[in-house]
Amino acid sequence: MTIQGDRLGEEVIDRSRFAEAVTRLSAGPNRFAGLFPSLRASGGVELRAVAATPGGYTSVVTELPPGDLAYPSVSVGLPAASWYEREIHDRYGIQPGGHPRLDPLVLPLLPEDPHPALGDWHSQVTPDPRALDAHASGEGLFTIPYGPVRSGVFEAVEYLVETFGEDIPRLRSRIYHKHRGIDWRFEDLTPDDGVLLAERVEGTASVAHAIAYCRGLEQLTGTEVPYGAEVVRLVHAELERVANHLDSMIRHSDGSYQAVANARLAVHKERLLRLRATLCGSRFGRNVVVPGGVSGPMRRPPDEARSELLRIASGVSGDARAMMSTPSFLDRLRGAGVLPADLVAAHGAVGPVARGSGLGEDVRHARPYGAYPSSGFRPAAPHGQGDALARQQVRLEEMDESFRLAAEGLAVLAGCNESEWRRSPGAVADGTAISAVESPQGELLYVVETDGGRLARVKPRCAAFHNFALFPAAFRGDILTDFVFIEASFGLSVAGVAG
Amino acid sequence: MPWVARGLREGIVTTRYPRRPDDHGPDFVAAVTVTDQPAEGAGQGLAGLCPTGAISVGPPVAVDRGRCILCGHCVDARPEMFAYESSPGTARLHRRLLVTPPAPGDDDLEARVRAELAARVRRFGRSLHIRHVDAGSDGSEEWEIAALTGPIYDVHRLGIFFTASPRHADVLLVTGAGTAGMAEPLQRTYHAMPDPKVVVAVGTDAISGGLVHPTYVTRGGVAGLLPVDVCVPGSPPSPFSILHGLLLAMGRLGGTRPLRARGRG
Numbered sequence: 062m063t064i065q066g067d068r069l070g071e072e073v074i075d076r077s078r079f080a081e082a083v084t085r086l087s088a089g090p091n092r093f094a095g096l097f098p099s100l101r102a103s104g105g106v107e108l109r110a111v112a113a114t115p116g117g118y119t120s121v122v123t124e125l126p127p128g129d130l131a132y133p134s135v136s137v138g139l140p141a142a143s144w145y146e147r148e149i150h151d152r153y154g155i156q157p158g159g160h161p162r163l164d165p166l167v168l169p170l171l172p173e174d175p176h177p178a179l180g181d182w183h184s185q186v187t188p189d190p191r192a193l194d195a196h197a198s199g200e201g202l203f204t205i206p207y208g209p210v211r212s213g214v215f216e217a218v219e220y221l222v223e224t225f226g227e228d229i230p231r232l233r234s235r236i237y238h239k240h241r242g243i244d245w246r247f248e249d250l251t252p253d254d255g256v257l258l259a260e261r262v263e264g265t266a267s268v269a270h271a272i273a274y275c276r277g278l279e280q281l282t283g284t285e286v287p288y289g290a291e292v293v294r295l296v297h298a299e300l301e302r303v304a305n306h307l308d309s310m311i312r313h314s315d316g317s318y319q320a321v322a323n324a325r326l327a328v329h330k331e332r333l334l335r336l337r338a339t340l341c342g343s344r345f346g347r348n349v350v351v352p353g354g355v356s357g358p359m360r361r362p363p364d365e366a367r368s369e370l371l372r373i374a375s376g377v378s379g380d381a382r383a384m385m386s387t388p389s390f391l392d393r394l395r396g397a398g399v400l401p402a403d404l405v406a407a408h409g410a411v412g413p414v415a416r417g418s419g420l421g422e423d424v425r426h427a428r429p430y431g432a433y434p435s436s437g438f439r440p441a442a443p444h445g446q447g448d449a450l451a452r453q454q455v456r457l458e459e460m461d462e463s464f465r466l467a468a469e470g471l472a473v474l475a476g477c478n479e480s481e482w483r484r485s486p487g488a489v490a491d492g493t494a495i496s497a498v499e500s501p502q503g504e505l506l507y508v509v510e511t512d513g514g515r516l517a518r519v520k521p522r523c524a525a526f527h528n529f530a531l532f533p534a535a536f537r538g539d540i541l542t543d544f545v546f547i548e549a550s551f552g553l554s555v556a557g558v559a560g
Numbered sequence: 561m562p563w564v565a566r567g568l569r570e571g572i573v574t575t576r577y578p579r580r581p582d583d584h585g586p587d588f589v590a591a592v593t594v595t596d597q598p599a600e601g602a603g604q605g606l607a608g609l610c611p612t613g614a615i616s617v618g619p620p621v622a623v624d625r626g627r628c629i630l631c632g633h634c635v636d637a638r639p640e641m642f643a644y645e646s647s648p649g650t651a652r653l654h655r656r657l658l659v660t661p662p663a664p665g666d667d668d669l670e671a672r673v674r675a676e677l678a679a680r681v682r683r684f685g686r687s688l689h690i691r692h693v694d695a696g697s698d699g700s701e702e703w704e705i706a707a708l709t710g711p712i713y714d715v716h717r718l719g720i721f722f723t724a725s726p727r728h729a730d731v732l733l734v735t736g737a738g739t740a741g742m743a744e745p746l747q748r749t750y751h752a753m754p755d756p757k758v759v760v761a762v763g764t765d766a767i768s769g770g771l772v773h774p775t776y777v778t779r780g781g782v783a784g785l786l787p788v789d790v791c792v793p794g795s796p797p798s799p800f801s802i803l804h805g806l807l808l809a810m811g812r813l814g815g816t817r818p819l820r821a822r823g824r825g
């Protein structure tokens with residue numbers, strides 16, 4: 062298949078110069094936002110690098126010919142690309158030449174195992190942990206594993222604490238256990254059913270995923286979503302953000318033995334999930350966002366929902382203020398898990414994790430979409446300290462603003478007599494769309510590619526994919542004492558990252 | 561205000577479920593049910609409505625709740641035939657009992673598995689210790705399970721506790737579609753638990769793989785990886801439904817007829 066050079070306003074670059082082009086594309090004020098392969102019928106692979114620009118997204122592509130899926134690694138000059146190259150090596154057998162540390166990320170396979178992309182991808186493969194240890198051995202190395210089965214109710218992830226004698230221990234993470242190969246499942250589904258799968262990529266951010274997926278599809282079909290439906294999307298997305306930030310606070314309070322705070326926050330979170338359920342039947346806002354709009358009006362009168370929301374908001378704000386003036390709590394967070402700004406920039410971190418280090422735009426502000434341009438949205442002020450406390454302060458400010466946005470959205474809906482909630486999408490034009498939204502944990506990107514009216518490739522890129530790579534860097538010294546807060550302050554979704 | 565005073569402000573927030581129905585149960589869609597059978601020949605096209613193949617055209621038309629992800633497509637397209645059900649009593653003791661309407665022989669099957677389970681859990685006594693393992697969930701089931709220990713569901717009042725060690729666990733709560741990477745850690749945990757033990761599959765993904773299956777690394781639910789005793793359908797199931805599954809596992813509930821969720825207790 063030939064690539065039309067102008068499809069996205071993108072350049073097709075020879076693979077020998079790809080790394081250099083991607084580095085140039087990602088230089089300030091741009092930010093590297095992803096590297097996505099797309100398998101061609103020929104057996105070749107189109108590789109697309111995406112960068113966020115001040116006004117949108119831009120990309121460059123290169124083509125890897127069948128039987129020779131290799132190119133000089135982008136990560137050499139761009140650490141943010143490292144996890145992408147590890148993933149595509151696992152799944153497609155693509156060789157990024159000179160990659161600094163090409164450990165398996167989502168699918169450890171021995172060299173003789175076939176890579177799933179190259180055969181029938183439904184046929185079963187089994188990850189082989191023996192493939193993992195290529196770099197992890199050495200004289201005097203002690204490794205303490207924790208997970209993937211963890212105490213408490215957590216997603217499966219494995220952490221390894223590595224120590225060389227008296228040196229400062231190093232943390233490594235393994236996420237492959239949860240890998241579901243979920244992005245390839247989109248290819249089995251109709252564009253309309255695809256949104257149901259998007260909701261399950263990162264189940265605690267179902268609304269953000271559904272919106273990002275649908276916006277990609279709506280770009281390709283030229284569909285304009287009715288305004289009322291945009292407001293409904295905004296309300297659900299902001300309620301989802303509050304729920305996630307509350308969850309992060311609950312985990313912080315749990316880790317610092319603030320039993321009363323913990324219980325009260327859990328009550329607020331439950332009330333919020335119940336409010337969401339009264340709006341749509343689902344505690345996670347599922348089945349609301351559909352291609353072309355939303356599935357229908359809210360099930361509960363918006364003004365009634367608004368009063369309930371304001372009650373929850375005032376409860377949360379009282380408790381949040383109390384928490385942020387509890388010295389024993391602040392002491393645990395202050396100085397824990399410091400992320401220097403230069404590291405955040407080098408890894409392209411996003412969301413509250415980046416904003417806690419004084420960096421990181423909010424997609425709702427930098428590239429506003431849906432109902433945000435008319436919402437008067439005010440992004441949280443960046444906090445420069447880079448510690449768990451700064452990340453928490455960012456989340457608290459975001460939560461206040463989300464409550465305000467959702468309440469105003471509900472007020473708009475109470476006063477509007479919208480009858481059209483969904484515009485049926487026109488014919489799907491073949492092409493590639495890049496769409497982005499601000500999910501609770503930061504920028505969420507979808508690359509949606511259609512061919513003959515079908516989904517040819519859908520690749521969700523969660524915020525945590527960039528942030529997780531930075532997680533080990535947040536540990537200096539005492540890993541065990543601060544582990545709980547630092548993990549909570551990162552807001553990592555393992556499901557989303559493992560894919 | 562000091563935290564102690566804050567803690568007292570709310571009064572009692574804990575649900576009285578299962579002793580009494582809970583007011584909020586009806587807010588959560590828990591399952592889809594077949595309310596009416598189509599006239600002869602009118603059942604065509606029904607199977608195509610469902611993204612996970614949960615609808616079988618029969619006759620009779622039936623929904624397999626073990627595959628249903630509650631997307632609502634069938635309810636929207638054929639409201640005369642399908643409806644949502646909000647009663648949380650959706651857990652069942654056998655994969656086959658998730659199909660609605662029930663088939664002939666289901667009562668016998670239920671009586672048999674119930675008796676078998678009752679004999680096994682007799683030694684649990686009045687308290688129950690739970691170990692959770694994520695075998696490839698989307699992350700939402702973990703939120704719903706974690707809610708059980710919060711003040712609203714407060715399962716401690718029912719003698720249910722989460723334990724950090726498999727060696728003290730009676731019940732294994734498993735979430736997720738059964739990924740290849742979790743097969744071995746999941747089985748290791750199961751084997752580390754003492755007998756007698758009960759396995760509860762939480763969520764449609766854990767029961768059948770839901771919409772996430774098939775891929776090259778999903779195993780179509782966890783039943784192929786270890787023996788499952790209780791199935792809690794839902795995508796994700798609400799905390800009430802999960803609690804229903806736990807009470808079934810403990811043999812604390814009489815029939816599997818849906819618990820009434822409506823009305824004040």
Ligand code: SF4
Nearest residue numbers: 610628629631632634
């Ligand atoms: S609600 Fe359940 S049975 Fe109905 S179409 Fe959706 S998945 Fe299928």
